[in-house]
Amino acid sequence: MENLLYNLLPAAPHGYLKQLAKTGHLQVNGAPTSLDTLLRLGDAVTLKESGRTRQLLAGSRPGLDILYEDQWLMVFNKEPGLPMHRAAEVDERNLVELGMKLVTERGGEGKLRPINRLDRGTSGVVMLAKSSASAAMFGQMLQEEGLDKLYLAVVAGKPAPTGSISAALEGKEAETRFRVLFQGKGIAFVAVWPVTGRMHQIRQHFKITGHPIRGDKRYGGGTLPEYPGHLLHSFRTTFVHPSTGTRLTLHAPLPAGFIAQLRLMAGDMLAPLLRELPEL
DSSP: OHHHHHHHSTTSOHHHHHHHHHTTOEEETTEEOOTTOOOOTTOOEEEOOOHHHHHHSOSSOOSSEEEEEOSSEEEEEEOTTOOSSOOTTOOOOOHHHHHHHHHHHTTOOSOOEESSOOOTTOEEEEEEESSHHHHHHHHHHHHHTOOEEEEEEEEESOOOSEEEEEOOBTTBOOEEEEEEEEEOSSEEEEEEEESSOOTTHHHHHHHHTTOOBTTOGGGTOOOOTTSSSOSEEEEEEEEEOTTTOOEEEEEOOOOHHHHHHHHHHHGGGHHHHHHTGGGO
């Protein structure tokens, strides 16, 4: 719920969003709700109209999908095909510069620094620190505790219903656990839990097992001309905020193109399948 409000009311203070929920001005399916409610497919969200709400309501959505924001960091749902940084001597859209543009448009200052990174073709949760001090604080958190992450992917073939892939990458131990959520004809929709965090770990591990991620040209998954990346999505990230001590769980909705690929695979089974994702 919270990330939806960040996109509808991008200039609203966090305290105001909490007040909307506390006073019952924010409802889901006709009932009062809280900011940490996880919306499901088909939910109807109602926001009571007021002068201040009208003033804060954005005329258009921000260019980036905001999942969470506080004084230390911004968290985005990165779209597939969007690089983290501008490539050398190439003028192209990238997450860091788009994030900086959003900060500037709000009248803010400073430089955004990636806390975690995703490959260009991978979509989902990306965290950016708002200052060097914040970057150092979250960097230490990553080293000491790491992030609890759940990915969703579409892979080739028929993998085992559940399993663990243990194969060293660049001389370092690496482990990836997975569970098949839906088996289609020649492809499978899987939930993936990386136990370690090596570069391209999930992509390489599924290639090693003979079930490359669809659209991952580099690791044997072929191409998807209608999709700008590969079908790997960082769906859920959980961590303990190093400043507040609060345990945060952030979910990134699947890209429309990813859902379109699932619809081709699952057909009428897609709606109930997507409704069950929060239970993961």
